[in-house]
Amino acid sequence: MIIKVLDTNVLLDRPIGDILNTMEPCNIVIPLAVINELDGFKHLDDSRGYCARQAIRFLDALRPNLHRGVVIESGHVITVELNHLNVDLPVFLPKDKVDTRIIGVAKGLGEQAREVSLVTQDMCVRILADALGICVENYVVEKVDPEILYQGWVAISINSDEIQQFYQHNMIEYESDKLLDNQYLVMKDETGGKNLGRYNKRARKIFPLCREMNIFGINPIKDNIEQHFAIDALLNPDIHLVTLMGPAGTGKTLLALAAGLHQVVNLQRYSNLVVSRALIPHGHDIGFLPGSKDEKISPWMGAIFDNLQYLIRNFTSSKYGASSTPAEKLKSFMQEGYIDLEALTYIRGRSIPQQWIIIDEAQNLTKENIKTIITRAGEGTKLIIIGDIQQIDNCRLSAQNNGFVTLIDRFKGNELYAHVSLCKTERSRLAALGVQLLA
Structure with a gap:
């Protein structure tokens, strides 16, 4: 040998x-x-x-x-x-x-x-x-090509009779060896209409998306089909792991937080909302931070705070007066245990049941990091992992070998998993232009 x-x-x-x-x-x-x-x-x-x-x-x-x-x-x-x-x-x-x-x-x-x-x-x-x-x-292991990475949805052609049956019976029979479990579909008919559905490979049927798309005061953008797919995956109780990938401003984090608050606060299906991210700086590190754990991770959670305050700004309850600011409402939410911000450093060894967990900036995580996170999920927990492979700050990772793309590639087609790649930046015209010209 x-x-x-x-x-x-x-x-x-x-x-x-x-x-x-x-x-x-x-x-x-x-x-x-x-x-x-x-x-x-x-x-x-x-x-x-x-x-x-x-x-x-x-x-x-x-x-x-x-x-x-x-x-x-x-x-x-x-x-x-x-x-x-x-x-x-x-x-x-x-x-x-x-x-x-x-x-x-x-x-x-x-x-x-x-x-x-x-x-x-x-x-x-x-x-x-x-x-x-x-x-x-050279030691090179086959890596995931981001250009052909699983997108989570595909367009298919379908006739008008099937579309009529789809809306009449809330499903249609559809045999396909190419489609994967929980893959989302844009069904185009002869008239050019677009109809959205989700494929169930075990039943070999296409089902419509959930009807109630309003989550904690926000709705998907009307013509943004990826946001409709994302909300359906987030609200589906049979899907325990969701990955959302896309450039800045596509609404990944906002949708995940809104769905989490809806499930935790309004429906009380989960005990609390846990948000975590890798503490990897963009540019020079700011160094050691004094204070408690919450004070240390607070600077890293600026984007999370912004989204949470936006979501709860109009939240009304007898607990909160009309004069309460979004920051005051957010502080009360955290004190009451609805929301928990956690550093990934402290997640190893934990078992986390019946919680809605969001992992942000997952493109900076290794395969071992991702494995550690997923194996922490206890019974009844839903895990949402979000990332943008165009913004990797971990110098030892690339768009081909980070744990996020490995997760998407390995889990595609699993009955407990759904993925959606979001493409359209909705934050502002300037943000969309930045994504387009500085790619």
């Missing part, structure tokens, strides 16, 4: 179990220098620290024969390599540098007339290895 020598950056890219799943059975060699580097990353709270800890635990479970090679269930042979310290390398490569020691292991194994490939994401290491005649490859 071919020998693959893994660089540290490969083991920090994703959990080692996922790495092995992307490779055919082979001899995996991890240089001792890589173990030393993993030790320096294991204390970090980010995805690199998580992956480092996963790799260390995985290797520790294979002792005591790692130096000889351990065959695991997947067919891979895992070896920690500590030899090849005296391989003949150019004098300008410092021997105490980790990259040199990794290259030395690959070169030493290759000199034993064995088929060896050095796997690294470091471009400089790839160049050096190639110059020394070492077979080298």
